[in-house]
Amino acid sequence: MSIFLLYMILLSDVPIESYCKWNMNIKNSTTIDMSETCVNNLEENVYLPYGMGSTDALVLIITNKVAMRRCSITFHRDILNEDVMKIFVIEFLTDVNNVYSLCSIGNLYVVENYVNPVNLCQLFNSTQYQNPFIFTTKFDLEFKFGDFRKDNFQAVKITATSTRILKMTETCNSKEIGCNFNNTNTCISKELQCDGNLNCGRRNYSDEEASLCKRTTDTSLAPIISSSILISSFLIYSIVYEIMKWSPELKKKLRHRYKNEENTIVLSNYSPATKTYIPKKELKMLHLRVASTIESSSRTTDQFYRHSPELHKKDQ
Incomplete structure (x- = not known):
């Protein structure tokens, strides 16, 4: 108001x-x-x-x-x-x-x-x-x-x-x-x-006189246009300010969204439709799981060749 x-x-x-x-x-x-x-x-x-x-x-x-x-x-x-x-x-x-x-x-x-x-x-x-x-x-x-x-x-x-x-x-x-x-x-x-x-x-x-009256009309409209632009800009800014001021929940959600975007990376398989959004804090755990899987796979292979030396020689 x-x-x-x-x-x-x-x-x-x-x-x-x-x-x-x-x-x-x-x-x-x-x-x-x-x-x-x-x-x-x-x-x-x-x-x-x-x-x-x-x-x-x-x-x-x-x-x-x-x-x-x-x-x-x-x-x-x-x-x-x-x-x-x-x-x-x-x-x-x-x-x-x-x-x-x-x-x-x-x-x-x-x-x-x-x-x-x-x-x-x-x-x-x-x-x-x-x-x-x-x-x-x-x-x-x-x-x-x-x-x-x-x-x-x-x-x-x-x-x-x-x-x-x-x-x-x-x-x-x-x-x-x-x-x-x-x-x-x-x-x-x-x-x-x-x-x-x-x-x-x-x-x-x-x-x-036509040319004189045209200049007079254009000059008289200039302050009206300038004032209208200034007032409209002020009104838009004031409305946005009031919304942010009286809506803390909205403000909190916006801040949370921006924070999540800052801590997120995108993994893409050459297609925008297959994009996967992974938070950065989860990336370390993903890396550990992948490393653990690779290490486990390596140990399994060594055990297999240890029990089947003939196949190991054939692969070499």
């Missing part, structure tokens, strides 16, 4: 990262699944600050779990900081045929500052399918889902990220990474790097 408790304590110190899985590895803890709540004209309001680390971003998921989806989500601007802009990345995670059904039947409106709604279904085409929609704004932005039936699409993923707009000669600090949009240079939190979400809006770019 004590070994098990020690093992659990050691295991609790291993720096294992938690992953929130949704069709991919997402380390962002602020992930909201509205698949079952986007009904009955539900209205949600989100306030996304900047400078809070990984919570500068929010991932919103809506899948086809219910028959009809109808709701709205409004992301509000930061009224206290005019240098904060928000990046919105919309991904339709389905095949091309379902995308066309989505746009012909359902509606997804994007409304900036409560005016001029844009229907993404009218903008979506086969060339845009491989790339997500990207919106950047300093104002409130509303997403309105209307009449999305269950068979229209599999999922919609919206990644919203607060970002800081750089001045003319300004650069990102050590806790930030850059995201550039046309003539606008911005910075997002470095904690969002390689989190599985397109915070900057493009695959294999900036926060999700």
Whole structure:
């Protein structure tokens, strides 16, 4: 029991990262699944600050779990900081045929500052399918889902990220990474790097650059593997030690066996099947018996020839 408790304590110190899985590895803890709540004209309001680390971003998921989806989500601007802009990345995670059904039947409106709604279904085409929609704004932005039936699409993923707009000669600090949009240079939190979400809006770019994220993943797994090997080795050694400690009879038998093996020789007649194991302490007695037999045989022969001298001469 004590070994098990020690093992659990050691295991609790291993720096294992938690992953929130949704069709991919997402380390962002602020992930909201509205698949079952986007009904009955539900209205949600989100306030996304900047400078809070990984919570500068929010991932919103809506899948086809219910028959009809109808709701709205409004992301509000930061009224206290005019240098904060928000990046919105919309991904339709389905095949091309379902995308066309989505746009012909359902509606997804994007409304900036409560005016001029844009229907993404009218903008979506086969060339845009491989790339997500990207919106950047300093104002409130509303997403309105209307009449999305269950068979229209599999999922919609919206990644919203607060970002800081750089001045003319300004650069990102050590806790930030850059995201550039046309003539606008911005910075997002470095904690969002390689989190599985397109915070900057493009695959294999900036926060999700493939070679960088692969190195980060490999490095993060190294201490986990090393700790697992160390703990497993310690556990095996402890189990063996406890068995030997609490089983003196087993220990005694093992010692007796090793002692017997050390004092044993093998006589073999060219075949492993005819091996004979003779303890060394019995070997001396065997030698004496063999010598006694040879001596007795010699005396018998001498007596025979003494009584039959003619045969003795013939043998010679």
